[in-house]
Amino acid sequence: MDGREKIRALLLASRTAAALHIEAINTAPELTYELVHREITEYIKAKFHLEDADCVTDNFRELAGISLAKSMQVSPELVKEFDLARSCDGVTSQTAKMVLLFLALQRDLKITFDPFSTAETETLSDISVLVWEQLQKRI
């Protein structure tokens, strides 16, 4: 398998895994916070292509940085220091990755976040709480 094919395979696997965790939430006979937290954590790891060994922190921004570092094959410190590849609107790659994750959650779970609430999240637990609160409204 050449490089491009490997990446395609990786992306497909990640999408499949992410979809499974969303389905677990959407089809759960009884929705609990613990279930939501577990599935959301695994969903984010799948979306960010992170293995368990990569998850050395619970901080969402840092995990986005580790994910970027892996995909660009540079160190997380380099990502943190230089925040590579930003766009003219001033959104850094790390921020874009976090925002896209929230958009995907909104679409996949059919919920809507208040933008400022998403900006206040620090950890995966904070995101789980936000999702849990929106899922309650959905019910």
Next chain:
Amino acid sequence: MSITRAFDVRLKVLPLISVAEHLYYYEGPCRFGSGDALEPGYDALANAQKQRMFLDNLRKSAGENIDIMDPVVMRRTDEWDDHESEWEAITDAVNRCDVVVGSAAIASDDRLVEFATRFSKPLIVSPDSFASNIGVPAAIRALTGEHEVYSVWRWDQLGPMLATLRARKVMRSTRVLLATRFGSPISQSSLDTFNSYERITAKLGVQFRFVNIHELLDQMSPAAAEGNHTTPGRQTLDLTDADMAEAEKLADELLAGAAYVDIDRGYLLRSLYAYITVRKQMDFKDCCGFTVPCPDVCSTRRLNEMKFTFCLTHSLNLEKGIPSACEFDVNGVVSMQALMAVSGKCPFLGNTEPLTWGPNGEPYVLGSDPQQAEILRRRLGDDRSNVYFMQHSIAHRRIRDPKKDSDYAMQHFAHDQGFGATMRYNFDDDQGNIMTLCRFSPNAEKLMIAQAEVISGDGYRVPNCSEVVYFRVRNVDEFFNAQTNVGLHMVMVYGDYKQQLIDLAKSMGVEPLVISY
């Protein structure tokens, strides 16, 4: 005491965030991305993240004595809407702030340019505005009229910039109480003080308040039923029982804590009555600086009759962070305030001159102590070049550390009668300390900023105006020639505040005259 000191002044910073959102999915020469990043809803989430990061970085970078206000946000869409209600909504906050830090990007940064046309507050364009932090200031600086705009490309540049603007606010918040005898801004011994109050107010923002010296002196005793001689029938700020009790308490403290005492308690009390009376006047007139002439007042003979001098008033003011200078040197007071604003320290002031030597190898200063002369000679060794001294009698306990009293002694001023309490400080212990000195020119067009290194002290055990610090400069001729632009009294604190003073000078349109060490 309700006096607002330099140390108490805080800069109010308003974060202004200008954002834009796309209403539709599209790509083009100004819209990059793919997938969800082009969908409606992405911008709202991304803008919220940017706002959070901007505020976090602002709070981390702002530095001390800065109040970050609640942010104001201006929004538009790719309809290029510009509602007047957005400007109305931010007006109150803008009026309350001292400076705005603006965050914007392409498609929203024109708001910062328009801000400059609507409001006259200083604007700093933040580093996270990326390319806008170059284009926006250029556009604003090209506008008709005066607009104050700055830009930074790294967050660590913001703190020093805010510190400069805060120091400038300190200057503009300064009100000096002048105890006058004659009508001229120049006293009989400070020819090099400011020559025009109006010019200083216009240039530096400092305000001046006045009290007649005779009325002030009359208030340094308990009230008379018929009123004071200079203000018959009026109630004035004369000494109360509480003031006298405070003076007794202060006298006890000062005498108990001194390394040695060479002043009569009764004379110390008279100096303290003066201090308390001046402080009450400053409080009454909301002043945070003070000066009083020496020869002009001395020649009334009233200080001789009342048996005090104002030296201790200045010392006690200075150690509380209140600029206070001898000889009606208003320039000295304002120079002290500038140094306090940037350093947070309590300065010393004195006649500052190149050191020359007497025929017997004694340093040519007023009242040199032979033991101190020997210490100076020993520390200088063979190299007696580039030595300067600063001399006056307003040393205090906070020269070394603005938060902690150092050792001190109590000495008298008047040789013959022994009145006039002064505080003594031993500069011998500060050998090697780097000093930053400064003084404005009499028209405040220039600020001399210099650095030097402490060698030793003198006059610690000698009465009169004899407290001295000897220090080495880089080049005595260079220092002297620069000093002839600004005047005799320089003010100093320990530490390196050269850059901060340069930045402050430039922010006030004053030319820095820098003599490094």
